[in-house]
Amino acid sequence: MVEKKTLIFGPVKSRRLGRSLGIELVPKKVCTMNCIYCEVGKTTHLTLERKEYYPWDLIEKSILQAKEMEDTFDVLTFTGSGEPSLNIHFEKALRLAKKIIKKPIAVLTNATLLDIPSVRSDLAEVDIVLPSLDAGNPETFKKINQPHPKIELKTIIENLKKLRNEMKGEMWLEILFVEGINDSEKNLRDLKSAIDYINPHKVQLNTVVRPPAFKEAKPLSFEKLKEFAEFLGEKVEIIIEKERLEKVIKTFKDLEKEKIREMIFDYIKRRPSTIEELSLAFKIEKETVENILKIFISEGKVKEKLYEGKKFFVVD
Known part of the structure; x- marks a missing residue:
């Protein structure tokens, strides 16, 4: 009881x-x-x-x-x-x-x-x-x-x-x-x-x-x-109310983006990856992957590395 x-x-x-x-x-x-x-x-x-x-x-x-x-x-x-x-x-x-x-x-x-x-x-x-x-x-x-x-x-x-x-x-x-x-x-x-x-x-x-x-x-x-x-x-x-629902949907999308960001970072930590590889792995547009990687680079978390003519992203 x-x-x-x-x-x-x-x-x-x-x-x-x-x-x-x-x-x-x-x-x-x-x-x-x-x-x-x-x-x-x-x-x-x-x-x-x-x-x-x-x-x-x-x-x-x-x-x-x-x-x-x-x-x-x-x-x-x-x-x-x-x-x-x-x-x-x-x-x-x-x-x-x-x-x-x-x-x-x-x-x-x-x-x-x-x-x-x-x-x-x-x-x-x-x-x-x-x-x-x-x-x-x-x-x-x-x-x-x-x-x-x-x-x-x-x-x-x-x-x-x-x-x-x-x-x-x-x-x-x-x-x-x-x-x-x-x-x-x-x-x-x-x-x-x-x-x-x-x-x-x-x-x-x-x-x-x-x-x-x-x-x-x-x-x-x-x-x-x-x-x-x-x-x-x-x-x-x-x-x-429409306004409240729009705020809720934005919050859900923001949380989803944050989750994808964390997953991509964890993936790169384990192995250097290309934009194409990350796009396939997470089933998201290449442009979205590119934007996330730009943020990581600006934060000093990730850097680009060229290998056999391909651009890889590695944790700095």
Whole structure:
């Protein structure tokens, strides 16, 4: 058991929810999936087991604290450093919050436990449910979400449809796109079919904007998100600002350049190399290699050496 004095964090400013006060129901990183883009990090405990990840008295105390802070937030959000519905007290927590908190109640979920009737029925009573759905077919689902082996995408979609029909509040479905993973034309078509079937109140598009669990997860451009939004229908909105996304993409590119620079320098340290050899080894343009080598030469790290009419670069 992880000992904590409170499960509250925030309020934090949220573009979707305004001032959001969070209550964490599971510790890092207990989850039913191991999404490659997760900002919390890699899942360390992949499970479907529902248990007391935090005790009821701590959850109750945190909800009562939230009641005292009610004038500081717009929405009370149940979340976790993993899937919140894994906590066995999830339903009880929602009922207490709904009873004593006047502000809207929201829940962030990956929708993997909606087949449990009590989870679905209590979620149906909250004001806003924000489930994630990043894939429209099983192949993409496994690549991007890396779920527990017993989880099936078709079951998630079916249960989201059931929840949508049963709920009194609103469903805001989030899709997070990762370059080269779930941005294919096929997945887009399959997602559109799932969206049309589920019929959420809103569909919110996002991409990688914080350091992901797996380095392969890269952001999509704002232009690509706009293109996807137009294809997916009128309920769709992009929840990342263009300016922020452009800064994120630049940061990712800068980090990638720095990584390539380090790899090229390490390569030259081991053996003198030509521009052509480095271009082939790292699958990058000769011009890019040449520019990196110029920087190394200006820094005094590398020098040119002519051998049998060929220009080699060696560590100085």
